[in-house]
Amino acid sequence: MPNWLTALASAFDFASPYALLLLPLPLLAARLMPSERVGSSGALRVPASLVAAAARGDSVAARGRGRAVLVWTLWAALVAALAGPRLVLPATALPASGREIMLVMDLSGSMERRDFFLDGQTVNRLTAVKRVGTDFIRRRAGDRIGIVIFANESYVAASPSFDTATVARALDEATIGLVGRSTGIGDGLGLALKRLTPPPSAETGEAGPPVTDKVVILMTDGANNAGQTTPRDVAGLAKELGVRVHTIALGPRDLSNADGEQDVVDTETLREVADLTGGRMFRVKTTDDLVAMADAIDEIEGGRAKAPPLPLRKDLWPWPAALGFLCAAGLLAARRIA
Incomplete structure (x- = not known):
């Protein structure tokens, strides 16, 4: 078979190919149905005008051939x-990892502090986090990524999704003060675990088995001072569920060297949370540290591979259906003219 014919054949397929077996059905019906016996038909009185018209045999035969063409075209179009x-369209292979990642971001009032540098200018902490975080999210094509934002309250800013562009946009639109100005680390982490945990089984009422490819990235620049839970208690739950938690301690000072400064990061608690769940704690004091942290997590949670491309198909059945409709309309018009 020539290459061009092979390429053409591979560009098309049929959703129900066995329907093509109906094409010879009229011929089989005409052959198998009993023929009319001679003399069995009744007499019919025909007006003289019709007899004269029938005498012009060529036009009648031509109309008969045209009608037969329309009938067969109609049948072939319907089949x-x-x-x-369907037209088979080329598709590219997408990266896939099987991971679900929840970013848990601190939006407390301390994120307004302007002690980070970006593009030669002093910016607040949230601006630096947005720049690095959105870039990190867009690089994680193939993961299901979501965002939980916390302060006094916690809420899901973006449900886990493969649409990394939309999730990155949700982070870029985050605003300080939207959910308060305190720091409820435990509640934010707990909400992330709730979104990552499989729903209870309808039969047993129990959650499904823990999955090891679920990851939480917790970033805060303060200590837990709001909410109903503590980070250590929620970390124990994460360990039971098999969720790995990476923690990021943001800011130039922590509780060990606060020197009287308020709202500094609790590095020790974040280290305990990461160690308990099998994650890693990152100490981020500058924008360069922030970029290095994103690169390190991207490497730790690597393992993305090209998933097999799914064929994309475009339905073409409306075209033969439209042709069949036109043939049916032509048959009706020819019948009225006759």
């Missing part, structure tokens, strides 16, 4: 539409 012809 082709039933077979469901």
Whole structure:
């Protein structure tokens, strides 16, 4: 078979190819149905005008051939539409990792502090986090990523999704003060675990088995001072569920060297949370540290591979269906003219 014919054949397929077996059905019906016996038909009185018209045999025969062409075209178009012809479009392989990642971001009032540098200018902590965080999210194509934002309250800013562009946009639109100005680390982490945990089984009422490819990235620049839970208690739950938690301690000072400064990061608690769940704690004091942290997590949670491309198909059945409709309209018009 020539290459061009092979390429053409591979570009099309049918949703129901066995429907094409209906094509010879009229011929089989005409052959198998009993023929009319001679003399069995009754007499019919025909007006003289019709007899004169019938004498012009060429025009009648031509109309008969045209009608036969329309009938067969109508039947072939209907069968082709039933077979469901489809155009097979090329598709590219997408990266896939099987991971679900929840970013848990601190939006307390301390994120307004302007002690980070970006593009030669002093910016607040949230601006630096947005720049690095959105870039990190867009690089994680193939993961399901979501965002939980916390302060006094916690809420899901973006549900886990493969649409990394939308999730990155949700982070870029985050605003300080939207959920308060305190720091409820435990509640934010707990909400992230709730979104990552499989729902209870309808039969047993128990959650499904823990999955090891679920990851939480917790970033805060303060200590837990709001909410109903503590980070250590929630970390124990994360360990039971098999969720790995990476923690990021943001800011130039922590509780060990606060020197009287308020709202500094609790590095020790974040280290305990990471160690308990099998994650890693990152100490981030500058924008360069922030970039290095994102690169390190991207490497730790690597393992993305090209998933097999799914063929994309475009339905073509409306075209033969439209042809069949036109043939039916032509048959009706020819019948009225006759």
